[in-house]
Amino acid sequence: MSIKIDNVSYTYMKKTPYERTALNEVSLTIEKGEYVAVIGHTGSGKSTLMQHFNGLLNPDSGSVRVDGIDINAKGEQAKSARGRVGMVFQYPEHQIFAETVYEDIAFGPRNKGFSEEEAEKQVRAAMKFVGLDYESYAKRSPFQLSGGQMRRVAIAGVVAMAPDYLILDEPSAGLDPSSRDSIFQEISRVYKKREIAVILVTHSMEEAAQYADRLLVLAKGKIAVDGKTHEVFKSQRDMLKSVGVDVPQTVKLADVLREQGLAIEADVIKPSELVRQIIKAKGWR
Amino acid sequence: MLTDITLGQYYPGKSVIHRLDPRTKILGALVYIVAVFLAAEPVSYIAATSFLFLVIAFSGLPFLLVFKSIKPLWVIILLTMSIHLFTGQGEVIWTWQFLSVTREGLALGIKMSLRLVLLLMISSVLTFTTSPIVLTDGIEALLKPFKRFGVPAHELAMMMTIALRFIPTLLEETDRIMKAQTARGADFASGNLLKRAQNLLPILVPLFISAFRRADELATAMEARCYRGGEGRTRMHELSYRWQDGAAGAAVASLMAVIAFLKWGAAV
Numbered sequence: 001m002s003i004k005i006d007n008v009s010y011t012y013m014k015k016t017p018y019e020r021t022a023l024n025e026v027s028l029t030i031e032k033g034e035y036v037a038v039i040g041h042t043g044s045g046k047s048t049l050m051q052h053f054n055g056l057l058n059p060d061s062g063s064v065r066v067d068g069i070d071i072n073a074k075g076e077q078a079k080s081a082r083g084r085v086g087m088v089f090q091y092p093e094h095q096i097f098a099e100t101v102y103e104d105i106a107f108g109p110r111n112k113g114f115s116e117e118e119a120e121k122q123v124r125a126a127m128k129f130v131g132l133d134y135e136s137y138a139k140r141s142p143f144q145l146s147g148g149q150m151r152r153v154a155i156a157g158v159v160a161m162a163p164d165y166l167i168l169d170e171p172s173a174g175l176d177p178s179s180r181d182s183i184f185q186e187i188s189r190v191y192k193k194r195e196i197a198v199i200l201v202t203h204s205m206e207e208a209a210q211y212a213d214r215l216l217v218l219a220k221g222k223i224a225v226d227g228k229t230h231e232v233f234k235s236q237r238d239m240l241k242s243v244g245v246d247v248p249q250t251v252k253l254a255d256v257l258r259e260q261g262l263a264i265e266a267d268v269i270k271p272s273e274l275v276r277q278i279i280k281a282k283g284w285r
Numbered sequence: 286m287l288t289d290i291t292l293g294q295y296y297p298g299k300s301v302i303h304r305l306d307p308r309t310k311i312l313g314a315l316v317y318i319v320a321v322f323l324a325a326e327p328v329s330y331i332a333a334t335s336f337l338f339l340v341i342a343f344s345g346l347p348f349l350l351v352f353k354s355i356k357p358l359w360v361i362i363l364l365t366m367s368i369h370l371f372t373g374q375g376e377v378i379w380t381w382q383f384l385s386v387t388r389e390g391l392a393l394g395i396k397m398s399l400r401l402v403l404l405l406m407i408s409s410v411l412t413f414t415t416s417p418i419v420l421t422d423g424i425e426a427l428l429k430p431f432k433r434f435g436v437p438a439h440e441l442a443m444m445m446t447i448a449l450r451f452i453p454t455l456l457e458e459t460d461r462i463m464k465a466q467t468a469r470g471a472d473f474a475s476g477n478l479l480k481r482a483q484n485l486l487p488i489l490v491p492l493f494i495s496a497f498r499r500a501d502e503l504a505t506a507m508e509a510r511c512y513r514g515g516e517g518r519t520r521m522h523e524l525s526y527r528w529q530d531g532a533a534g535a536a537v538a539s540l541m542a543v544i545a546f547l548k549w550g551a552a553v
């Protein structure tokens with residue numbers, strides 16, 4: 001059970017003066033059950049790569065397989081394979097169209113062929129997932145909600161389709177810290193419960209360090225680094241710098257503490273890990 | 286994809302034609318079009334066609350790109366051709382069942398469709414070699430003398446600039462929304478007409494909302510920067526003629542003169 005990308009290249013506006021190669025012979029495999037963060041400088045091809053995962057873009061060369069099925073082929077099988085990949089776009093609130101929150105979230109499940117009963121169940125679960133109370137929001141017009149609430153509706157619309165692979169393209173851009181945390185916590189919960197794969201595109205190294213097990217760094221349409229989050233932040237710092245990516249604040253803080261003579265181990269990337277190390281180094285407990 | 290539409294697109298370059306003053310190019314294209322419609326003799330058409338080829342050569346545009354601009358109207362061109370072909374009066378040169386082609390019909394058909402082709406191609410050379418902003422600057426400058434008669438030159442140009450500026454943005458937006466809804470399993474290609482129209486709602490609603498939002502934001506941004514219409518406004522790039530403009534003008538004028546002479550002068 002995996003998404004497998006093989007030698008994929010993609011060029012925008014081919015054969016015009018605006019031609020631009022966004023992906024250059026990228027190969028990678030993402031297994032079900034993985035939590036992958038995709039980082040990289042703006043314009044490095046992250047969104048382009050994501051759109052290959054569910055067949056929104058067809059590669060110029062190479063192939064994309066979901067659970068072994070070529071998703072760019074024709075036919076029902078490929079369509080259902082594409083349906084297993086859920087995609088939350090950058091600024092997903094701009095795709096909302098229905099008269100009520102309920103109708104908008106139910107759009108995906110209905111298209112996927114869920115019965116009305118199942119759809120309702122999915123909508124309820126998805127609204128709970130994003131922290132919107134069903135009774136008070138389901139019948140409201142989505143256009144009278146705040147930006148952050150609209151974002152939640154849009155994310156719920158994708159989660160309600162019960163995807164096996166959930167792609168989130170910068171889901172936290174423009175959200176307040178508490179909504180951001182609650183959404184990420186719910187994602188982690190569903191991720192553990194249903195053993196789906198989560199692919200998170202983000203510009204926040206802290207989010208990547210906190211939630212992802214695996215880190216994928218894109219640079220100029222190629223994969224610059226692919227490895228365990230701890231490993232990458234520990235041993236590839238020069239590489240990260242050269243492609244315009246930083247390390248999490250925690251890592252920098254650990255550097256400062258180390259300079260001050262505290263014995264902090266090298267693979268600390270999360271705040272909780274750092275706290276544990278400080279306590280240990282100081283012999284407080 | 287939607288963004289592949291070429292009509293009216295700018296093709297960046299540094300050729301002589303690219304760097305001509307937009308007023309020269311607009312007036313030149315207009316004179317050329319009038320000349321093409323005046324053309325009567327085959328020689329005139331040869332002259333007009335060679336002139337176009339010369340312009341394309343000077344502009345450095347790929348010929349095929351310019352030729353493709355007739356694509357949206359090829360049906361009409363073909364129709365023009367066949368109507369004249371089969372309805373002409375005169376010497377019959379070919380018959381099949383009830384259809385007959387006359388020498389005069391053939392000549393007229395070729396003339397008429399050639400006129401359309403030349404017209405489309407010269408207009409696309411104009412838009413390929415002139416960026417939209419410069420083009421509207423040119424139009425504004427040309428319309429200025431008519432201000433006295435109540436033509437709102439600046440406002441028209443500003444409206445055009447804004448519209449041109451937002452066409453690619455809206456196409457991109459449409460593309461994005463279509464993708465997002467496709468990812469949610471929307472299907473735009475199947476079902477009967479009513480069903481298909483209904484299926485468009487998930488695209489149209491967000492598109493309109495975003496268009497209105499953009500319009501609103503733009504209006505606010507313009508007001509915040511004290512935009513008050515064209516009165517007393519100066520510009521960053523003043524248009525100015527150079528010697529190349531004179532040469533280009535002379536070239537178009539000579540073409541016009543030749544065609545006019547062939548039409549009227551020969552008879553006198």
Ligand SMILES: Nc1ncnc2c1ncn2[C@@H]1O[C@H](COP(=O)(O)OP(=O)(O)OP(=O)(O)O)[C@@H](O)[C@H]1O
Pocket residue numbers: 012013020021022040041042043044045046047048049
């Ligand atoms: N629709 C498009 N048409 C033309 N070029 C495009 C288009 N979309 C993206 N590009 C180009 O492809 C390259 C990769 O873009 P992409 O959107 O994948 O970057 P990204 O890594 O997601 O950036 P960001 O962090 O800003 O979202 C960029 O150089 C961009 O200019």
Ligand SMILES: [Mg+2]
Pocket residue numbers: 046047048090169
């Ligand atoms: Mg992006």
